[in-house]
Amino acid sequence: MAPSPTGLLHIGNVRTALFNWLYARHEGGEFRLRIENTDTSREVAEAVDHIQESLRWLGLDWDGPHTFQLDRMDDCRRVADELVAQGKAYQDDGAIRFRMPDEGVTVWNDIVRGPVEFRNENLADLVLVRSDGRPTYNFASPMEDVWDGITHVIRGEDHISNTPTQINIIRAIGAELPIYAHVPNVAGADGKKLSKRHGAVTVAEFRKDGYLPEALMNFLALLGWAPDGETTIMNRGELVTRFDLTRVSASPAQFDYAKLDWMNGVYLRELPGEEFAHRLLIWLGENGYDWDAELVTQAARLVQEKIARLAEFPGFAGFLFGDVEPEPADLDGGAQILAAADEALASLEPFEAASIEAALRDAADRLGLKPRQAFQPIRVAVTGSKVSPGLFESIEVLGRETTLNRLRAAAAVAA
RNA sequence: GCCCCCAUCGACUAGCGGUCCAGGUCGCGGCCCUUUCAAGGCCGUAGCACGGGUUCGAAUCCCGUUGGGGGCACCA
Numbered sequence: 001m002a003p004s005p006t007g008l009l010h011i012g013n014v015r016t017a018l019f020n021w022l023y024a025r026h027e028g029g030e031f032r033l034r035i036e037n038t039d040t041s042r043e044v045a046e047a048v049d050h051i052q053e054s055l056r057w058l059g060l061d062w063d064g065p066h067t068f069q070l071d072r073m074d075d076c077r078r079v080a081d082e083l084v085a086q087g088k089a090y091q092d093d094g095a096i097r098f099r100m101p102d103e104g105v106t107v108w109n110d111i112v113r114g115p116v117e118f119r120n121e122n123l124a125d126l127v128l129v130r131s132d133g134r135p136t137y138n139f140a141s142p143m144e145d146v147w148d149g150i151t152h153v154i155r156g157e158d159h160i161s162n163t164p165t166q167i168n169i170i171r172a173i174g175a176e177l178p179i180y181a182h183v184p185n186v187a188g189a190d191g192k193k194l195s196k197r198h199g200a201v202t203v204a205e206f207r208k209d210g211y212l213p214e215a216l217m218n219f220l221a222l223l224g225w226a227p228d229g230e231t232t233i234m235n236r237g238e239l240v241t242r243f244d245l246t247r248v249s250a251s252p253a254q255f256d257y258a259k260l261d262w263m264n265g266v267y268l269r270e271l272p273g274e275e276f277a278h279r280l281l282i283w284l285g286e287n288g289y290d291w292d293a294e295l296v297t298q299a300a301r302l303v304q305e306k307i308a309r310l311a312e313f314p315g316f317a318g319f320l321f322g323d324v325e326p327e328p329a330d331l332d333g334g335a336q337i338l339a340a341a342d343e344a345l346a347s348l349e350p351f352e353a354a355s356i357e358a359a360l361r362d363a364a365d366r367l368g369l370k371p372r373q374a375f376q377p378i379r380v381a382v383t384g385s386k387v388s389p390g391l392f393e394s395i396e397v398l399g400r401e402t403t404l405n406r407l408r409a410a411a412a413v414a415a
Numbered sequence: 416g417c418c419c420c421c422a423u424c425g426a427c428u429a430g431c432g433g434u435c436c437a438g439g440u441c442g443c444g445g446c447c448c449u450u451u452c453a454a455g456g457c458c459g460u461a462g463c464a465c466g467g468g469u470u471c472g473a474a475u476c477c478c479g480u481u482g483g484g485g486g487c488a489c490c491a
Contacts, residue, residue, distance in 0.1 A: 003491090004490085006491080038490090039491065041490090042490070069491095094489085113420070118418075122418055122487090123418095127489045128489095129489085132489080136489070136490085138491085141491085157420065157421090157484085157485060158484095158486070160419060160420065160485070161418070161419060162491090184420090191484075222440090224428095226427080228428095228439090229428070229430070229438060230429075230438080232427090232439075232440050252421070253428090254427075256442080258442055259442075261441095262440090262442085269454075305454050305455095306453045357450090360450090371449090372450060372451080375450040379451060385451090388451065388452075389452085392450085
């Protein structure tokens, strides 16, 4: 993986990185991280740390230390000088340009696209070294591939037109060519390049939105690849064992946020209860919520089946952690049932979901109310919302005192 | 403008010449379940871009058209 340190890690780059990682892990090879920082003017100070932090969170571990392209500046210059000496490159306004062949074709057998061919007459003489002495990306990149013994270059299709140029450089220095695989781009719902206006695009944003890295990996793996026509849910291990680069599609895929949400929900629900609570705690901590861990753990089990992203937790369970302000209109004139509920729960023992349910159903019966009519005002009174986790479990966790207070406060407004 | 790539339901895809009047998943619609919302179960909706070939036979192979995307920097 060879990101340039210009900002946060983009999800499209993550998809390409994932294919590299899956291929390397499947084949027992190495996955390398190279920071392509030859354009110092665009470099952002924090970017390298952000990129590594994001990769770690995603579980995309790389082999060996990460390298910086700029560290090979001197080596690149030396090669450029040799090429000039050999007549394969020439001085031009203080820069050094590579002399591309102007007849014939440059062809390579791309793993995902098959043979790709460019006429050499269409290849421009590439600037190898800028007039300020820094090598350019299209020179440094193939050189590093050679020096690092890169066997497979798996990158986005936006690099297709760079490939013939890079191949000619590698040939000129007499080194062996790597195998190339150009994977399709990831687009937004409009078919255009995935960007901010489509939704979350950086790893940091997906993390903040409460997606699980394993769900994100599963979803991304399916953008341009499928093991068969049936399987959609695959954990990391399954992805590694089943991944096959030759099955990667050549056509671009659109990023479907709705499907990601569904898949994240699947992963959330599959988590063991304690693990789900643990993930919630971590997410809450990362996002500035200082909520009681014990209460979060109790609340977790009430919402696990109901949310698709961790970020939905505060909206669903917030009533357990702070005061509520029910809309009087939502109480739906339920003064009677609220009073009845108050009475039914005031000295109920034990104060548990099952007994609470029995008591409230009994109260509803006596008022001749259908469950739906009776429980909705109580729900609004107690949780402050028309949508909530299971009412009886919620009341149990909330506790008698708070429940009764909210019931009374609401009864006063409803009347 | 030039170069390159791509083309199956709205989306992600399976399909690699007959087993496809095209299968799975998301979404969407309906029904069931139900204390709300979800989840779950069942049913349904919807597609091989178009035109020529090749072949006994094409979603699958070839050519063209159209459409979409990417690239044309002393950016990466």
